[in-house]
Amino acid sequence: MSAIEGKVLVAQGGGPTAVINQSFVGVVLEARKHKQVTRVYGAQHGIEGIINEDLIDLTETTTANLEAVANTPSSGLLSTRMKPTKAICQKIFKVCQAHGVRYFFYCGGNDSADTCRIVNEEADKAGYELRVIHVPKTIDNDLKVTDHCPGYGSASKYVAQAFAGVNLDNRALAGVYIGVIMGRDAGFLTASSALARKYPDDGPHLIYVPEATFTKKQFIADVKKVYAKYGRCIVAVSEGIQDAKGRAIAEQFTGGEKDDHGNAQLSGTGALGDLLSGWIKAGTNIGRVRADTLGYIQRSFLGCVSEVDQREAREVGEKGAQFAIGHNLDGSVAMKRVGNYAIEYFLTPLHTVAREATHMPKKYINKVGNDVTNAFLDYVRPIVGPLPHYERVAAPAVKPILSKKKK
Amino acid sequence: MSAIEGKVLVAQGGGPTAVINQSFVGVVLEARKHKQVTRVYGAQHGIEGIINEDLIDLTETTTANLEAVANTPSSGLLSTRMKPTKAICQKIFKVCQAHGVRYFFYCGGNDSADTCRIVNEEADKAGYELRVIHVPKTIDNDLKVTDHCPGYGSASKYVAQAFAGVNLDNRALAGVYIGVIMGRDAGFLTASSALARKYPDDGPHLIYVPEATFTKKQFIADVKKVYAKYGRCIVAVSEGIQDAKGRAIAEQFTGGEKDDHGNAQLSGTGALGDLLSGWIKAGTNIGRVRADTLGYIQRSFLGCVSEVDQREAREVGEKGAQFAIGHNLDGSVAMKRVGNYAIEYFLTPLHTVAREATHMPKKYINKVGNDVTNAFLDYVRPIVGPLPHYERVAAPAVKPILSKKKK
Numbered sequence: 001m002s003a004i005e006g007k008v009l010v011a012q013g014g015g016p017t018a019v020i021n022q023s024f025v026g027v028v029l030e031a032r033k034h035k036q037v038t039r040v041y042g043a044q045h046g047i048e049g050i051i052n053e054d055l056i057d058l059t060e061t062t063t064a065n066l067e068a069v070a071n072t073p074s075s076g077l078l079s080t081r082m083k084p085t086k087a088i089c090q091k092i093f094k095v096c097q098a099h100g101v102r103y104f105f106y107c108g109g110n111d112s113a114d115t116c117r118i119v120n121e122e123a124d125k126a127g128y129e130l131r132v133i134h135v136p137k138t139i140d141n142d143l144k145v146t147d148h149c150p151g152y153g154s155a156s157k158y159v160a161q162a163f164a165g166v167n168l169d170n171r172a173l174a175g176v177y178i179g180v181i182m183g184r185d186a187g188f189l190t191a192s193s194a195l196a197r198k199y200p201d202d203g204p205h206l207i208y209v210p211e212a213t214f215t216k217k218q219f220i221a222d223v224k225k226v227y228a229k230y231g232r233c234i235v236a237v238s239e240g241i242q243d244a245k246g247r248a249i250a251e252q253f254t255g256g257e258k259d260d261h262g263n264a265q266l267s268g269t270g271a272l273g274d275l276l277s278g279w280i281k282a283g284t285n286i287g288r289v290r291a292d293t294l295g296y297i298q299r300s301f302l303g304c305v306s307e308v309d310q311r312e313a314r315e316v317g318e319k320g321a322q323f324a325i326g327h328n329l330d331g332s333v334a335m336k337r338v339g340n341y342a343i344e345y346f347l348t349p350l351h352t353v354a355r356e357a358t359h360m361p362k363k364y365i366n367k368v369g370n371d372v373t374n375a376f377l378d379y380v381r382p383i384v385g386p387l388p389h390y391e392r393v394a395a396p397a398v399k400p401i402l403s404k405k406k407k
Numbered sequence: 408m409s410a411i412e413g414k415v416l417v418a419q420g421g422g423p424t425a426v427i428n429q430s431f432v433g434v435v436l437e438a439r440k441h442k443q444v445t446r447v448y449g450a451q452h453g454i455e456g457i458i459n460e461d462l463i464d465l466t467e468t469t470t471a472n473l474e475a476v477a478n479t480p481s482s483g484l485l486s487t488r489m490k491p492t493k494a495i496c497q498k499i500f501k502v503c504q505a506h507g508v509r510y511f512f513y514c515g516g517n518d519s520a521d522t523c524r525i526v527n528e529e530a531d532k533a534g535y536e537l538r539v540i541h542v543p544k545t546i547d548n549d550l551k552v553t554d555h556c557p558g559y560g561s562a563s564k565y566v567a568q569a570f571a572g573v574n575l576d577n578r579a580l581a582g583v584y585i586g587v588i589m590g591r592d593a594g595f596l597t598a599s600s601a602l603a604r605k606y607p608d609d610g611p612h613l614i615y616v617p618e619a620t621f622t623k624k625q626f627i628a629d630v631k632k633v634y635a636k637y638g639r640c641i642v643a644v645s646e647g648i649q650d651a652k653g654r655a656i657a658e659q660f661t662g663g664e665k666d667d668h669g670n671a672q673l674s675g676t677g678a679l680g681d682l683l684s685g686w687i688k689a690g691t692n693i694g695r696v697r698a699d700t701l702g703y704i705q706r707s708f709l710g711c712v713s714e715v716d717q718r719e720a721r722e723v724g725e726k727g728a729q730f731a732i733g734h735n736l737d738g739s740v741a742m743k744r745v746g747n748y749a750i751e752y753f754l755t756p757l758h759t760v761a762r763e764a765t766h767m768p769k770k771y772i773n774k775v776g777n778d779v780t781n782a783f784l785d786y787v788r789p790i791v792g793p794l795p796h797y798e799r800v801a802a803p804a805v806k807p808i809l810s811k812k813k814k
Contacts, residue, residue, distance in 0.1 A: 016579050041805055045579075053807035061802045068798035074575035076800050081580060098808045165425075165707035168481035172423050172452075173488060177675075177703065196709075268584075268697025269684070270677010277676070290675025292702030296584065300572035302603075303795035304710065388710035391475035393483050395468045398448055400460035401505045 003036040004129050004328070006102025008321075010058070012137075013046035013108035013115070014081070016074035017151025018158075018305050019313035020107060020137045024077060025070035026317025027105045027135065028058050034325045041101065046080035046108070047115060051091040055099070070314065074300045084111065089118035097128055103324050107135040107317070110143060113332050114354035120330055131324040134332035134350055135316050139299045141188035142357040145348045146334035150316055151299075153309030153383040155182075156192035158298050159236075160387055163196035166292075167203040167234055168390065174232040175288030176223060176280050179204070180273045182298060184240040184248075184266060187211050187360050189298075191372045192380055193236035199392065203234025210240040211360045212369030214249055219276070220283040222370050227286055237276065239266040239293075249275070267295060306385045312343060319345040341382035410443040411536050411735070413509025415728075417465070419544075420453035420515035420522070421488070423481035424558025425565075425712045426720035427514060427544045431484060432477035433724025434512045434542065435465050441732045448508065453487035453515070454522060458498045462506070477721065480561075481707045491518065496525035504535055510731050514542040514724070517550060520739050521761035527737055538731040541739035541757055542723050546706045548595035549764035552755045553741035557723055558706075560716030560790040562589075563599035565705050566643075567794055570603035573699075574610040574641055575797065581639040582695030583630060583687055586611070587680045589705060591647040591655075591673060594618050594767050596705075598779045599787055600643035606799065610641025617647040618767045619776030621656055626683070627690040629777050634693055644683065646673040646700075656682070674702060713792045719750060726752040748789035 008031040010024050024042070031040050040058040043049035058066075069076045082088065092115070096104055104119060106112050116134040123130035136143050139155035159181055170177045181190040187209020194207060205226040208214050226233040241249050250272040266272070273291030280289045316333040323329045331347030338344055364376035415438040417431050431449070438447045447465040450456035465473075476483045489495065499522070503511055511526060513519045523541040530537035543550050546562035566588055577584045588597040594616020601614060612633040615621055633640040648656050657679040673679070680698030687696045723740045730736045738754030745751055771783035 012579075016576050042800065042802065053805075053810050055805035055807075056800065056802040057805050058800070058802050061800060065798060065801050068796060069800050071795075072575065072797040072799075073572050075579040079579040095809060099805070161709040161711075162704045164709040165480050166703055168479065168709075169423050169703050169707040172419075172482040172486040179704075268699065270681055270698070270700055274677055274681075290703065291677070292675065292700060292704060293677055294704070295699030296573055296576050296697065297569045297586075297699060297701070297704075300576040302568040302571040302575075302797060304568075388478075389475060390479040390709060391472060392479075393449065393463065393465070393468060393476050394472045395449065395463040395465050398460075398462035398464050398506070400462075402502060403460050 004102045005036040006038060006100050008037050008040045008103040008105070009043060009096060009101040010040070010077070010105040011043035011046050011050060011107070012075040012077045012079050013106060013112040014079060015139065016079060016300055017137050017139050018073040018154035018300065019151055019310050021072055021076040022070045022310055022313035023107050023135045023137060023150060023317035025066045026314040027321045028066060030318045030321035031103070031325060032059065037325060041099065042077045045078045046082065047084055047088060047092055048080040048082045050095050051088060053095060073302055084115035084118065086118060089115060090122055092119050093122040093126070093130070096130055102129060103131045105133045105135055105320055107137050109138040110353060110355055110357050113350055117350035117354045120350060131328060132330050132350070133320040133324045134353060135320045136333060137313070139189055140183055140186045142186035142359070143353055144356060144358045145332070145352050147337040148335065148383055150309060150313035152188060153306035154304065155189055155299055156195070156380060156384045157306045157387070158301050158304045159189060159192045159294065160195035160384060161304065162294060163193040163204055163234070163236060164387060164390060167196055170203060170232050170234055175290060176227065176233045176235070176286055178235045178237060178273055178276050178291040180237055180239055180291065180293040182267055182294065183210060183238040185210050185357060185359065187238045190236050190238040191360065191364065191376055192384065194372045194377060195380065195384060195387065198390065201230050204236040205230065205233050206235045206370045207372055208237045208241050208370060209360060209365060210238050210242050212365050213244045214241040215243065216279055220279060223280055224284055239272060306383065308383055308385050315345060323347050411509045412443040413445060413507050415444050415447045415510040415512070416450060416503060416508040417447070417484070417512040418450035418453045418457060418514070419482040419484045419486050420513060420519040421486060422546065423486060423707055424544050424546050425480040425561035425707065426558055426717050428479055428483040429477045429717055429720035430514050430542045430544060430557060430724035432473045433721040434728045435473060437725045437728035438510070438732060439466065444732060448506065449484045452485045453489065454491055454495060454499055455487040455489045457502050458495060460502060480709055491522035491525065493525060496522060497529055499526050500529040500533070503537055509537060511537060511539045512542055512727055514544050516545040517760060517762055517764050520757055524757035524761045527757060538735060539737050539757070540727040540731045541760060542727050543740060544720070546596055547590055547593045549593035549766070550760055551763060551765045552739070552759050554744040555742065555790055557716060557720035559595060560713035561711065562596055562706055563602070563787060563791045564713045564794070565708050565711045566596060566599045566701065567602035567791060568711060569701060570600040570611055570641070570643060571794060571797060574603055577610060577639050577641055582697060583634065583640045583642070583693055585642045585644060585680055585683050585698040587644055587646055587698065587700040589674055589701065590617060590645040592617050592764060592766065594645045597643050597645040598767065598771065598783055599791065601779045601784060602787065602791055602794065605797065608637050611643040612637065612640050613642045613777045614779055615644045615648050615777060616767060616772060617645050617649050619772050620651045621648040622650065623686055627686060630687055631691055646679055713790065715790060715792050722752060730754050
């Protein structure tokens with residue numbers, strides 16, 4: 001194993017998570033231990049910061065500062081939605097070369113993995129030794145190869161705690177409640193709302209993910225059925241739910257605004273929730289129908305992290321630095337689930353993670369397409385860890401005196 | 408002081424809070440210590456449960472169960488939005504009389520205080536000894552006499568942690584972010600978003616409450632100004648913001664659905680947020696504008712309570728039971744702030760809290776009407792207590808090599 005002397009560059013891209021800083025801090029603290037690392041740089045605002053040379057010297061941060069940042073949600077190095085074109089990737093390589101960067105770590109989703117892949121190729125073509133590591137993160141849990149993504153567990157914990165609370169609220173003041181959760185193509189995060197259930201009649205009673213076809217007719221019928229049974233109904237729904245033709249339900253009603261990647265804007269609007277509650281109001285005779293969109297808070301809420309997720313996010317960064325600096329390897333850091341429950345970290349080639357996203361496997365969704373299976377709960381529970389305890393009053397009924405027709 | 412032998416009845420009304428169960432458990436645990444208390448009953452679904460004799464025997468609950476319920480958000484005895492008419496209050500009294508209830512505790516807002524007042528009058532008229540205690544709760548903090556309301560501190564903590572996270576998110580991926588917070592007439596909860604600020608440029612940069620007149624023109628001008636300064640802008644806005652004529656901005660756009668109390672539906676819809684973000688999109692050339700409505704999650708989120716609030720909520724219940732059972736008094740339990748910071752509990756006559764709500768005093772809102780003052784922060788800080796720590800990366804900039812025009 002050769003030990004190339006040079007600088008480290010670390011950056012973060014895409015949507016923030018609650019533990020994304022654990023990963024970059026894992027890279028930095030590990031990198032600072034290696035003799036051949038002359039400096040550890042951070043780019044501000046991801047690849048945008050690299051091409052603009054908006055770099056900071058993380059060799060000069062204190063450990064206390066880094067540890068505090070590690071516990072801070074959202075990208076501490078700031079992020080970007082810039083689409084990594086080939087020209088941009090070439091520019092990234094040029095900046096690395098100019099600054100003597102020999103180890104580049106990019107923390108992000110499948111777009112970021114693709115950036116890593118292209119930058120790596122550019123360096124190879126130029127005969128410049130540049131180790132490139134993709135450090136995975138996403139709340140959507142839609143990366144290939146890895147068992148799950150750092151960031152997903154903490155967002156799931158937020159969603160589960162939100163629905164546990166909403167379930168208690170809805171039990172106290174009955175009605176239909178619809179909660180819209182992030183997830184354009186993958187329903188993993190929405191599915192985590194099922195963790196909120198404790199008692200047999202707890203919600204969410206219906207869970208709709210983009211992987212199952214969503215129809216207005218079935219939705220209204222489902223809600224009616226649950227409401228008839230429990231006198232209330234809680235629905236968890238992905239922002240990306242799709243009709244039989246694969247078109248996003250929301251896309252047909254949000255006015256068509258597109259984000260920088262050419263996708264319709266799904267988050268940051270209450271349109272889908274209001275649409276669905278309108279359907280229930282019009283299609284049933286249920287009086288109280290409410291919809292909330294969990295929005296940006298679910299990915300950045302201060303003070304709600306899964307401890308397992310936090311630790312794993314740190315480790316993917318640390319392992320990434322060990323693979324690249326200690327072993328001169330490129331790749332994306334991935335996790336393999338072993339036993340019940342332990343994680344083994346390994347490197348997978350960048351192209352295996354780049355660009356394409358993954359979806360919830362069929363075995364995690366029930367046949368009707370309105371709930372998750374126990375197999376999913378087994379999958380997600382160790383990633384999220386324990387939730388705060390909640391309990392109902394356990395007391396016997398008092399015999400009525402004035403009214404005789406009590407059941 | 409006479410000691411009337413008889414039963415205790417406790418119930419909860421109105422919107423849930425994160426600590427409302429601390430209060431009812433405080434009543435129950437204290438009541439069970441008194442010899443003249445023969446049984447401790449709870450009504451399910453507030454006054455609705457009382458008139459339907461839907462009662463449970465809390466004498467038969469375990470202490471472990473009660474303590475677990477105390478730590479559970481949302482009304483453990485379930486709640487109601489039933490308007491307490493005179494006929495209903497008469498029925499409540501009849502049920503108390505039939506069951507030998509001598510101590511009635513009702514946990515709720517100003518409507519619940521009014522229920523207590525009327526039930527008390529009915530008992531007096533009938534010459535039946537019935538002690539009635541209103542135990543305060545509201546996330547809106549809009550009760551008269553008391554320094555603040557149990558439930559407010561925990562909801563404020565949620566709002567502050569949500570905005571702290573959103574601020575970090577918005578700093579990583581810049582744009583305009585609008586967060587809509589509960590509060591029909593009182594802006595206390597929205598104002599608490601100011602606690603999210605740590606660094607000088609942290610958001611929320613603009614805070615709009617119902618107590619200050621809201622105009623579209625001023626709003627757009629405010630956002631433009633902040634955006635020009637920071638390249639981003641976070642807005643915290645009450646669902647109940649009003650125009651110069653005192654009409655809710657949301658009321659003009661939600662389709663006019665009314666709740667059981669004849670008020671326009673403000674919560675459970677993303678309409679106001681989408682309206683405001685539409686105004687900014689149309690009135691400025693800012694590309695990325697997002698709006699979230701914090702919705703029901705802010706009042707019931709599992710696992711976010713202020714420790715001070717939790718303790719005070721327990722104490723108002725416990726003190727209420729001591730006042731009524733130990734001292735044979737009626738009234739609403741109120742808190743007086745002394746020193747920096749301690750609370751003294753006292754009873755205030757029911758009519759002083761009933762019906763009318765209170766608002767944010769002028770001294771808590773800045774002159775322009777788009778922010779809170781330091782006086783408000785001094786008021787709210789001890790109620791919410793410490794927030795999770797968060798920090799930015801502190802590292803020096805690296806001198807650019809390729810681009811020379813860097814600042």
